[in-house]
Amino acid sequence: MPLTEVKPRALEWLKKDVQASPPEGRGDLIVGNVMRQFGGKAAGSYRHTLNDETTDVDIANMDSCLVYVLVGRITVGEQEITQDKLGEAEVAYLIEDVKTITVHKATAIVIFCR
DSSP: OOOEEEOOSOHHHHHHHHHHSOSTTOHHHHHHHHHHHHTOOSOEEEEEOOTTOOEEEEOTTOSEEEEEEEEEEEEETTEEEEEOSTTOOOOEEEEESOSEEEEOSSOEEEEEOO
């Protein structure tokens, strides 16, 4: 199952905004800013893991969703997505027909419908 890359409306603005707002304690602000760049209209959520944990995020109730990796690594089906530096991601990924996203240690993501 290939993932579809979706580009933001204003990449440089998005990068600056994410870099200026570290995820810790700012999840709601980051969710809104990321969603606006990708045309998100429904509710979004921020998820993160600490250095020693991995978690599965259930997305079975969504027909499809977009995931933007702020920093870290996720697994979607058989595919891995890695973002080494905070605020450097250039795309979000459209996810369809998947029930969970594995969020690996030291990772922060935004998930939303569009």
